[in-house]
Amino acid sequence: MALTIGQVANAADVNIQTIRYYERRGLFPTPRRTPAGYRQYADEAVARLRFIKHAQELGFSLQEVQELLALRVRHGAACDVVERKTRQKIEVVQQRIRDLQRMKRTLERLAAACTARRPTDDCPILEVLEDHDHISH
Amino acid sequence: MALTIGQVANAADVNIQTIRYYERRGLFPTPRRTPAGYRQYADEAVARLRFIKHAQELGFSLQEVQELLALRVRHGAACDVVERKTRQKIEVVQQRIRDLQRMKRTLERLAAACTARRPTDDCPILEVLEDHDHISH
DNA sequence: ATAGACCTTGTACCAGGGTATATGGTCAAG
DNA sequence: CTTGACCATATACCCTGGTACAAGGTCTAT
Structure with missing residues (x-):
């Protein structure tokens, strides 16, 4: 064992x-x-x-x-501390999910622009990604 | 300028x-x-x-x-390459989002157990997280 | 009882992603 | 025309997260 x-x-x-x-x-x-x-x-x-x-x-x-x-669930005493910490972690995870979703949408827009193949000759990711500039953290 | x-x-x-x-x-x-x-x-x-x-x-x-x-949209030629790479990145991001959502649900269960004062005495996060073991990568 | 595969500790090194410091040139304001 | 705030290069250092190597002990099989 x-x-x-x-x-x-x-x-x-x-x-x-x-x-x-x-x-x-x-x-x-x-x-x-x-x-x-x-x-x-x-x-x-x-x-x-x-x-x-x-x-x-x-x-x-x-x-x-x-x-x-x-983070463990034990008897009484430390329980609310654990819960508070856990909820903080949930917030962190949630924020990370939101950021990744934003990133995903941006990438999708890029892919879409690519498919549409506008001959906008000079269309760097940077332009597409412009709204990353005002992300909240 | x-x-x-x-x-x-x-x-x-x-x-x-x-x-x-x-x-x-x-x-x-x-x-x-x-x-x-x-x-x-x-x-x-x-x-x-x-x-x-x-x-x-x-x-x-x-x-x-x-x-x-x-990944830039340049004149035609490389465009499908760019698109393919972009979609690969989207896949990576999507998988990461799914994994984080799973982690979030787990943490929520943990917090809930805590609230319910169900002091699953010796319940490390590992047990709670059991389904992390068979995540696909 | 000896080889080979394992374990121990300790120390040193590595890659990634920077940051600091030394030495010296540039420029605008007073 | 000098001072302070900037810029340049080069080199060295830092932290994180490991990985490797050396010197030696253990265990199993033959």
Whole structure:
């Protein structure tokens, strides 16, 4: 049931060094060790790695990923804190979605202009993208 | 009408060094120079910088931004190439949006569990996020 | 008991995306 | 005609997120 670091790395398709790096960074809990000092992981570790990688692809920094991972629902006390943090994250994600949608619309307009092949000889993306200038952040 | 590098940097709120760096990287065309060697920019340069910054925030690398900027509608010939690349970018953006929406829903579930005071005691975000494991890329 | 594949720590290096600093030229105002 | 705010190049440094390498311990199979 316990996995070695190599097995975890392999299953999640990341470098062994990366796992140790995450451990140093605090994204990974320090695992139990065998008497010989080998790290021992549960299957959960693989899911955690995949989650980290996935969140990174979505543009979250390791710091942000760490905060995401810290969100857990536990008994009473810290519950409202967690909820507040979670809702903040939702806002961040929502804003990112909006920005990407705007970017997508812009790209679509570009593609459309291209299809219509107006011989507007000198029509750089820049012109099409002009409304990126007044994006709210 | 011609702007100095400092004016451009100021207007787009980036470091002067960054503009020169982009020039070296090929993201910025080499500008005309005054007899004294000062770079001269048109207003367009500011829009270009803002576009770069924005695209970066959306998770595009400078390499990708460069590709985006290279997508220009020129006289006929390259037009379908441009369109194809643009549609590829749209696909990437679309997938990213879908993934973020999934993440958002997950976070919303987490927040809801929190509100309901359903203290799923030892429920790390990983469990909640289980469906991240089989995302298609 | 020895090879080979694994694990350990430590240190060093890499790429991407800048930012800072040193040294010197330019230009407008007083 | 000098001072301050700009510009130029060149070089060095910074942070993030890893990856590689060295020196050595462990474990399994033969």
